[in-house]
Amino acid sequence: MFNLIIFGPPGSGKGTQSVKVAEKYQLKHISTGDILRSEVSQETELGLKVKHIMTTGELVPDELLFQILLNVLETNTDVKGFIFDGFPRTLAQAKELDKQLEARNSGITKVLSLDVPDDEVVDRLLKRAEIQGRKDDNRETIGNRLNVYKTQTTPLLDFYKNQEKLNKIHGVGGIEDIFNSICEVVD
Numbered sequence: 001m002f003n004l005i006i007f008g009p010p011g012s013g014k015g016t017q018s019v020k021v022a023e024k025y026q027l028k029h030i031s032t033g034d035i036l037r038s039e040v041s042q043e044t045e046l047g048l049k050v051k052h053i054m055t056t057g058e059l060v061p062d063e064l065l066f067q068i069l070l071n072v073l074e075t076n077t078d079v080k081g082f083i084f085d086g087f088p089r090t091l092a093q094a095k096e097l098d099k100q101l102e103a104r105n106s107g108i109t110k111v112l113s114l115d116v117p118d119d120e121v122v123d124r125l126l127k128r129a130e131i132q133g134r135k136d137d138n139r140e141t142i143g144n145r146l147n148v149y150k151t152q153t154t155p156l157l158d159f160y161k162n163q164e165k166l167n168k169i170h171g172v173g174g175i176e177d178i179f180n181s182i183c184e185v186v187d
């Protein structure tokens with residue numbers, strides 16, 4: 001299997017780029033944010049548990065993400081690989097992902113990290129708020145989500161750097177230019 005992870009702060013464009021990468025390389029796109037939002041809108045048991053946490057921009061507990069991961073792996077057994085978008089977000093999640101992939105004789109092939117300055121992501125998120133009306137795209141929550149990304153998720157970059165899997169991508173510019181930089185790394 002060919003498995004990618006894409007990191008980037010909220011608003012870095014990782015969702016947009018993941019869709020393009022998934023299409024080009026025929027990978028299954030897994031966005032844990034999308035999975036969770038769908039649970040919330042369907043008012044499932046999981047959705048009701050995470051609704052409030054998601055509106056504040058804090059992270060959903062690891063145990064719930066482990067359940068989602070297992071479900072994803074068990075229901076996608078004949079894929080060429082995955083592109084994980086928004087997962088892992090904590091060291092515990094990264095270790096669990098390695099463990100579960102290893103148990104399936106697989107692993108993470110490459111890790112991409114989109115670099116976008118704070119003022120640029122804040123601008124993009126405020127624009128997205130107007131267009132998509134996502135509940136967690138407002139000024140207070142955006143600040144918190146950036147903070148949560150920096151404190152809880154960026155330490156993972158060192159985890160993957162130590163495994164020599166990390167590739168930084170300049171995430172400012174046109175969607176196609178950024179996509180080309182990603183393809184150079186993936187190819």
Ligand code: AMP
Nearest residue numbers: 032033054057058059060086087088089
């Ligand atoms: P995203 O669409 O990736 O920005 O995710 C939206 C929200 O879903 C985040 O702010 C978190 O509350 C929650 N979430 C998504 N993925 C994870 C994860 N891997 N771990 C914990 N919380 C997550």
